[in-house]
Amino acid sequence: MNKYTFLLFKTIFLTVFLSIGQKVFANENKEAKVLQASEGQDWIDKVKEEIRSLDLSEFEDETEIKADDQKERKFSEKKNFTEIGTGLSEKGIYLDFIKNGNKKNIFGIRINYLPEDFFTHKEIYVDGRNVKAEYFGLGMLYQHYFLSPESRSNFYLQANADISTFKLSHDIDLTKETYTHNNLQVTCSACGILTIQTDPDKVNIIPTVSLGYQYKITQNFKTNISLGIQYIDPGSLENFTNTQYSLPSYVQSRVDDWVQKTQNKIDKYSEFQPSINVGFSYSF
Numbered sequence: 001m002n003k004y005t006f007l008l009f010k011t012i013f014l015t016v017f018l019s020i021g022q023k024v025f026a027n028e029n030k031e032a033k034v035l036q037a038s039e040g041q042d043w044i045d046k047v048k049e050e051i052r053s054l055d056l057s058e059f060e061d062e063t064e065i066k067a068d069d070q071k072e073r074k075f076s077e078k079k080n081f082t083e084i085g086t087g088l089s090e091k092g093i094y095l096d097f098i099k100n101g102n103k104k105n106i107f108g109i110r111i112n113y114l115p116e117d118f119f120t121h122k123e124i125y126v127d128g129r130n131v132k133a134e135y136f137g138l139g140m141l142y143q144h145y146f147l148s149p150e151s152r153s154n155f156y157l158q159a160n161a162d163i164s165t166f167k168l169s170h171d172i173d174l175t176k177e178t179y180t181h182n183n184l185q186v187t188c189s190a191c192g193i194l195t196i197q198t199d200p201d202k203v204n205i206i207p208t209v210s211l212g213y214q215y216k217i218t219q220n221f222k223t224n225i226s227l228g229i230q231y232i233d234p235g236s237l238e239n240f241t242n243t244q245y246s247l248p249s250y251v252q253s254r255v256d257d258w259v260q261k262t263q264n265k266i267d268k269y270s271e272f273q274p275s276i277n278v279g280f281s282y283s284f
Contacts, residue, residue, distance in 0.1 A: 080097075080099065081097045081098060081099050081108070082098065082099055082100050082283055082284055083096075083097075083098040083099075083100070083106075083108075083281050083282065083283040083284065084096060084097055084098070084281065084282055085098065085224075085279055085280065085281030085282070086279055086280070086281075087224075087277055087278050087279015087280060088277070088278055088279065089112065089275065089276060089277040089278075090273070090274070090275060090276060091112040091114050091135050091137060091162075091164075092112055092113050092114025092115065092118055092135055093112070093113055093114070094110055094111065094112045094113075094277070094279070095110070095111045096108050096109070096110050096141060096279075096281065097109045098141070098281070098283075103148075103149050104144060104145045104146075104149065105142070105143070105144050105145075106142070106143045106145075107140070107141065107142055108140075108141040108142075108143075109138070109139070109140065109141065110137075110138075110139050110140075110141045110160060110162070111137070111138055112135060112136065112137040112138075112139075112162065112164070113135070113136050113137075114133060114134060114135035114136075115134065116132045116133070116134045116169075117130075117132055118133075129170050129171075129172060130170060131168055131169070131170045131262065131265065131266075132168070132169050132170060133166075133167070133168055134166075134167045134169070134200075135164060135165070135166050135167075136164060136165050137162035137163065137164030137165075137166075137206065138162065138163055138164070139160055139161050139162035139163055139164070139206075140160070140161050141158070141159075141160055142158065142159045142160075143156045143157070143158045143212070144156060144157045144158075145214075152215065152216045153213070153214070153215050153216075154213070154214045154215075154216075155211070155212070155213055155214075156211075156212045156213075156214060156226075157209075157210075157211060157212075158208075158209070158210040158211070158212050158226055158228065159207075159208070159209055159210075160206075160207065160208040160209075160210075160230075161205065161206070161207050161208075162204075162205070162206045162207075162208070163203060163204075163205055164203070164204050164205075164206055165200060165201070165202070165203065165204070166198070166202075166204050166206075166232065166234060167197055167198055167199075167200045168197060168198045168234055168266060169195060169196060169197030169198070170195075170196055170197075170262065171193055171194065171195050171196075172193065172194040172196070172258060173193050173194075174188055174191035174192060174193065174194050174241065174247075174251060174255075175187065175188065175189050175190075175191055175192065175193075177251075177254065179248075179250045179251055179254060180250065181248075181250040186250070188247075188248060188251050190243060190245050191241065191243060191245070191247055191248075191251055192241045192242045192243030192245075193241060193242050194239060194240075194241050194255055194258070195239065195240055195241070195242075196237055196238075196239045196258060196259055196262050197237065197238060197239075198234050198235050198236070198237055198238070198266075199235055199236075199238060202235055204232070204233065206230055206231060206232055207230065207231055208228055208229070208230035208231075208275050209228050209229060209230075210226040210227060210228025210229075210275055210277065211226060211227060211228060212224055212225060212226030212227075212277070213225055213226070220282055220283050220284070221280065221281075221282055222280060222281050222282075222283070223279070223280045224277070224278075224279060224280065224281065225276075225277065225278050225279075226275075226276070226277045227274070227275070227276050228274070228275045228276075229272055229273070229274060229275060230272070230273055230274075230275040231271055231272055231273075232271060232273055233271050234266055236263070237259055237262060237263050237266070239255065239259050
C-alpha cells in the first residue's frame, strides 16, 4: 500500500512539474516572440525616422534643374535664330536675324530698306533737283569676334553680301520749264513729267567688309557700330515721260542735257563707297 501511495505521489508530482515547466517554457517563448516583435517594430520605426529625416529638396532641385536644362536644349534646338538686331546704315534701315555658329562666329540674314526721300544731300543735286535713292536688299551676314564672348567690349570683322534692287532717280516737270526755240522763249504744256533713273529691275550684288565694335549694356542687350567699304555699280541711266506725245526737238535737247549731267554726277562717285552701321541687338 505504501509502495502504491509513493508511486501515485511521484506520478502526481511529475505531472505537476511537467505542467509548470510547459507553462514556463510557453511564457518564455511568448516573451521571446514579444521581444522579437518589439525589436522588429523598433527597426521599422528607425527606418521611418531616417526616411523622414532625408532632405528631399536637393533631389527635387536636381530634378528640376535637369528638366529645365532639357527644356532649354529642346527650345534652343527649335529656335532658328538666337538674336535680332536693327539700326541705320547708308542703305537705310536694317533688320538682322542672327544665329550663333560657335563662340566667336555668328551667321545671319540682313534686310535693308531705304525709301525715297529718306535723306537728301547737296552733293547729289542736279540743276537744283535732288537725286533720290531707293534701296531694298536681302543678304547674308557673317561676324567673327576677336575676344571672348563673355567680354563686355568686343571687336569683330563683318562681311555682307546683299542681293538688292537699287534705284537713283529724279523727276523734272517739263511743263514748268522755259525753252529757247528760234530765239524765242516757249513752254511745252503737253510735255508732261520727265523721269531720269537707273534701271529699277536690275539685280545688284553688293559685297561689304567692315570692322566693328560691340558693347554689352546688359547680358542680352548690345550696341554696335561698324565702318567698312562696299562695292556698288549703279549702272547707266534711262529716261521717259508720262505723256503719249513725242517731245519737240528743243525739249528733247534739254532732256539729253539733263540726262548727261545726271550720269556725270553718278559717274563722279567711285564704285567703292564707305559703309557705316549704327544699331543695337537683343539675344534670347
